[in-house]
Amino acid sequence: MGHSAAVWDYRPAHELTSDWNGNPYVILRNPQGASARISLHGGQVMSWKNEHGEELLFTSSKAVFKPPKAMRGGIPLCFPQFGNCGSLEQHGFARNKVWAIDNNPPPLPPNDSNGKSFVDLILKPSAEDLKCWPHSFEYRLRVALGADGRLSLISRIRNVNGKPFTFSFAYHTYMSVSDISEVRIEGLETLDYLDNLFHRERCTEQGDALTFESEVDRVYLSCPNAIAVIDHAKKRTFVIRKDGLPDVVVWNPWDKKSKAMTDFGDEEYKHMLCVDGAVVEHPITLKPGEEWTGRLEIVVVPSSFCSDHLDLHKVRF
Structure with a gap:
């Protein structure tokens, strides 16, 4: 075990295979x-x-796993827009494109690789992409994937030439939950949010925690960098830590x-919740040569049925 753990520290460890439709994927x-x-x-x-x-x-039992249809579940990447505006398809085109494995990525800090199994991917615009969004x-x-099982995603988007461009972004994370009525989110208290069910009206969160008894589609603004999704029935908590992603979408x-x-199955809403680290209210503008980085890390920790509050400042990352 000691020898294999040491090897794990110094090289990416992944397998490349394909699904039943021939779509390549990495494990x-x-x-x-x-x-x-x-x-x-x-x-x-x-x-x-x-x-x-x-x-x-969560992945829907009715998800379509064949391009160009976006797959309903997992963590779709919403770039260069989140939502449905302008001439681009909803949530942008990155989630519908075929990515390549990046064998020569620029270096990341050691703590972004040590002790982790990881893969680096890259997406560059095709001629077709440049017609609908003319930015290189x-x-x-x-x-x-960390040794403790935590999942982390690091996105680096660079303007390689031409003129400045502006984008919004989200990690559209579908979490699997036991029963949506048994779930609460802590860390969004007192924050302003845009309510997409009421023409993006700006409201203020009044509750001690966010719970669910009807449709929710909100963008919480200027959020703390750690929030918790507590699943009472499974006695587990998703702790979401983010950097470069000021907003949180809840759907x-x-x-x-x-x-x-x-x-999407008729009853599947009971077993899923989307909580996204996002950039929505104030989109990012990159000048030529500039790069933006957005990080998301999710770890699952035990939580008890009677815990009233999870101190996010005490969760180790």
Whole structure:
């Protein structure tokens, strides 16, 4: 075990294979038995399992796994826009493109690789992309699985030439939950949010925690860098840490909207919740040569049924 752990510290460890549709994907594993699966279609994390083999991300039973349809579940990458505005498709095109493995990525700090199984991917615009969004960029993505099972994603987007461009962004994270009525989010108290169900009206969160009893589609603004999603029934908590991502999107379609989506089961809203690290209110503008970095890290920690509050400042990263 000691020898294999040392090897793990110094090189990326991943397997490249393909699914039943021929879509290539990468599998990351750690020595404790946790795993992650990343599709090159969209650079999308499709699965994240703990050391017991339990799936931590949600994917719809009706998801379409064939380009150019975006896959409903996992962690789609929303770039160069989040939402539905302008001439681009909803949530941008990055989640519908085929990514390449980046064999020569620029260096990252040692703590972004040591002790982790990881893969580096890259997306560059095609001629078709440049017609609908005429900006030359390089989008580098690192997906890493820590020795303790935590999942981290690092996005680096560079303006390689030409003129300045502006984008919004989100890691559209579908978390698997036992029952949406048994879930609460802590860390968003007193924050302002844009309510997409009411024409992006600006409101203020009044509750001690966010709970769910109907459809929710909100963008919380200027959020703390750590928030917690507490699943009471499973007695576990997703702790989400982010950097470079000031906003948090919270979405659950509830029953009516679920029935209107062809790639989503009628009752599946009960077992999922999207909580996204995002840049929405104030989009990023990059001048030629500039680079933006956005990091997301998710770790699952035990939580008890009676815990009223999780002190996010005491969670170790």
